[in-house]
Amino acid sequence: MAEIILKGRGISKSFDGIKVLENIDIDIPKGSFTVIMGSSGAGKSTLLYALSGMDKPNSGEIEYKGKSITGILEKQMAELRSEEFGFIFQQIHLVSSLTLFENVTVAGCARKADTADVIKRTEKLFEKMNLSGVRNKLPSAVSGGEGQRAAVARAVIKNPGIVFADEPTGALNRSNTDGVLDLLSGIHNEGQTVLMVTHDMHCALRGDRIIYLDDGHIKGELSLGSFVPGDIQRQQRLSDWLAAQGW
Numbered sequence: 408m409a410e411i412i413l414k415g416r417g418i419s420k421s422f423d424g425i426k427v428l429e430n431i432d433i434d435i436p437k438g439s440f441t442v443i444m445g446s447s448g449a450g451k452s453t454l455l456y457a458l459s460g461m462d463k464p465n466s467g468e469i470e471y472k473g474k475s476i477t478g479i480l481e482k483q484m485a486e487l488r489s490e491e492f493g494f495i496f497q498q499i500h501l502v503s504s505l506t507l508f509e510n511v512t513v514a515g516c517a518r519k520a521d522t523a524d525v526i527k528r529t530e531k532l533f534e535k536m537n538l539s540g541v542r543n544k545l546p547s548a549v550s551g552g553e554g555q556r557a558a559v560a561r562a563v564i565k566n567p568g569i570v571f572a573d574e575p576t577g578a579l580n581r582s583n584t585d586g587v588l589d590l591l592s593g594i595h596n597e598g599q600t601v602l603m604v605t606h607d608m609h610c611a612l613r614g615d616r617i618i619y620l621d622d623g624h625i626k627g628e629l630s631l632g633s634f635v636p637g638d639i640q641r642q643q644r645l646s647d648w649l650a651a652q653g654w
């Protein structure tokens with residue numbers, strides 16, 4: 408059985424006295440591509456933020472690589488997020504005054520990083536992500552798809568333990584969406600653990616495991632196996648399963 412890289416137990420979260428997450432238990436196996444689905448307002452992003460240490464749950468325990476991260480100081484949590492976690496959001500948060508290439512190398516040059524190695528790895532990522540031609544452009548001068556592909560490069564430059572993606576294609580058209588999804592499938596095939604929130608079935612098909620959140624609870628879980636482009640049966644399985652969840 409795969410190692411559990413991230414574990415949540417009894418996670419609850421309320422906003423203004425309204426329960427959004429209620430006693431959630433969740434395991435993220437190393438190397439998995441887990442997708443959290445559910446209707447709007449089900450608590451998907453709240454769960455992702457709690458698991459990634461971006462927001463604190465009201466109660467519950469979270470373990471990363473076997474160690475509790477629940478009670479750690481904010482400074483240590485910030486270090487953990489910076490060193491071990493990669494993030495991709497719907498809105499592309501690149502530094503507007505830096506080129507795409509600089510955005511990625513700056514993120515990669517954390518403590519103890521070898522600058523020459525970071526530059527070499529960024530060049531490789533840019534080649535793989537079809538970004539070499541726009542590497543010296545500012546974020547404002549590239550397309551949404553190019554910007555989001557650079558954001559994926561930035562998320563993986565430090566070889567994070569987990570990449571957290573919150574609706575990473577929510578602001579993109581279909582062709583740019585597929586470009587970003589192909590990158591996510593690519594990094595997953597290379598062994599990267601990915602945890603993605605989406606409300607889009609087309610995106611969810613990339614996951615090997617789907618969790619359905621409903622009214623603050625995990626209602627169901629589907630094991631989908633590896634993604635194969637154009638697999639009609641996979642689409643049907645997911646679609647039938649989502650319908651059974653009340654999607």
Ligand SMILES: Nc1ncnc2c1ncn2[C@@H]1O[C@H](COP(=O)(O)OP(=O)(O)OP(=O)(O)O)[C@@H](O)[C@H]1O
Nearest residue numbers: 422423427445446447448449450451452453454606
């Ligand atoms: N910071 C906050 N303050 C108050 N309420 C919040 C906050 N963040 C989330 N909520 C509320 O918690 C509920 C769950 O929000 P969340 O963003 O986790 O849902 P979601 O499933 O990701 O929805 P969507 O698919 O629409 O993004 C919603 O009712 C939302 O309004």
